[in-house]
Amino acid sequence: xxxxxVTVPCLSDNxxxxxxxxxxxxxxxVDVPEAAPVLAALDxxxxxxxxxxxxxxxxxxxxxxxxxLDRYSARVTGAAADSHRLPALDVQVAGGDTLxxxxxxxxxxxxxxxxxxxIAFYLEAAGAAFTADSLMALGCGxxxxxxPAQMWASLSQLRQLPxxxxxxxxxxxxxxxxxxxxxxxxxxxxxxxxxxxxxxxxASGIPTVPSTLALELATNPFLRAADPDIRRRLGMNDxxxxxxxxxxxxxxxxx
Ligand code: ZN
Ligand code: FE
Numbered sequence: 469x470x471x472x473x474v475t476v477p478c479l480s481d482n483x484x485x486x487x488x489x490x491x492x493x494x495x496x497x498v499d500v501p502e503a504a505p506v507l508a509a510l511d512x513x514x515x516x517x518x519x520x521x522x523x524x525x526x527x528x529x530x531x532x533x534x535x536x537l538d539r540y541s542a543r544v545t546g547a548a549a550d551s552h553r554l555p556a557l558d559v560q561v562a563g564g565d566t567l568x569x570x571x572x573x574x575x576x577x578x579x580x581x582x583x584x585x586x587i588a589f590y591l592e593a594a595g596a597a598f599t600a601d602s603l604m605a606l607g608c609g610x611x612x613x614x615x616p617a618q619m620w621a622s623l624s625q626l627r628q629l630p631x632x633x634x635x636x637x638x639x640x641x642x643x644x645x646x647x648x649x650x651x652x653x654x655x656x657x658x659x660x661x662x663x664x665x666x667x668x669x670x671a672s673g674i675p676t677v678p679s680t681l682a683l684e685l686a687t688n689p690f691l692r693a694a695d696p697d698i699r700r701r702l703g704m705n706d707x708x709x710x711x712x713x714x715x716x717x718x719x720x721x722x723x
Pocket of ligand 1: 524526529582601
C-alpha cells in the first residue's frame with residue numbers, strides 16, 4: 469500500500485505534510501511551521517511521529533519543532549549545508565542522497581534559490597515531491613539568497629519528475645500567484661480555468677496544495693520560460709530560458 473499524505477494547514481498560509489506508511493505505521497512530517505495543528509492531525513488519526521524532514525531554515529518552516537519533539541522523540545533530518553542555522557539535526561543530508569522511509573526510498577534534491585540550503589524530498593512510492601518554497605503552486609519561492617540561475621536549475625531538476633507527481637509546496641499563495649500568472653500568460657486556457665478553480669476552492673476554504681507537476685508545467689509561468697507566447701509578450705523571443713525566468717521572477721517581485 470502506498471504511503472498516505474495529509475496536508476496540514478498551519479499559521480495563516482503555511483503547509484506541513486504528514487506521510488504515513490500503513491504497513492509499518494511509521495509517520496514522517498515535512499516542516500513544522502506550528503506544532504498544534506500537526507499534533508492535532510496526528511492525534512485525530514492515532515499516528516505516532518517517527519521522522520521530521522526539514523526543507524529549509526526559515527522560521528515559518530521550523531519554529532514548531534521543539535514543541536513537537538516535546539511529545540515525540542522523532543529523528544530530525546535536514547541539509548548538512550545549513551546545519552549551522554537549522555535546528556539540531558540527527559541526520560544531515562545533501563542532494564543526491566537517498567533516505568529510507570519504511571522501506572520506501574526518499575530522494576533528497578538540492579533546490580537552492582529561495583535559500584542556499586533549500587532541499588526537497590521525493591517519495592516515489594507516494595508519487596509526491598515535498599518542495600516547500602522552491603516549486604510552488606503557480607509560483608516559486610522568492611530569491612532571498614540564491615540567484616535566478618540557481619532557482620532555474622532547481623526548477624529544471626524538479627520538472628524531470630513524472631507528470632503525475634504531487635507537488636506538496638509550503639504555502640497557500642496560489643490565488644495571488646494566479647493573478648500574477650495571468651499577467652504573464654493571459655491567453656493560456658488551462659491557466660484561465662485553473663485560476664477559476666482556485667478562486668472557487670479558496671472561497672470554500674479548500675487548500676489548492678498539493679497540485680500536480682503536469683498542471684504546473686501547463687500553467688506555472690516560472691516553468692514556462694520556453695513558451696513562445698510568453699517570450700513574445702515579454703519581448704524576449706531570442707533570450708535564454710534562464711533570462712526569461714529571471715524577468716518573470718523580477719516582475720513577480722514588483723507585482
Ligand atoms: Zn522560506
Ligand atoms: Fe516559507
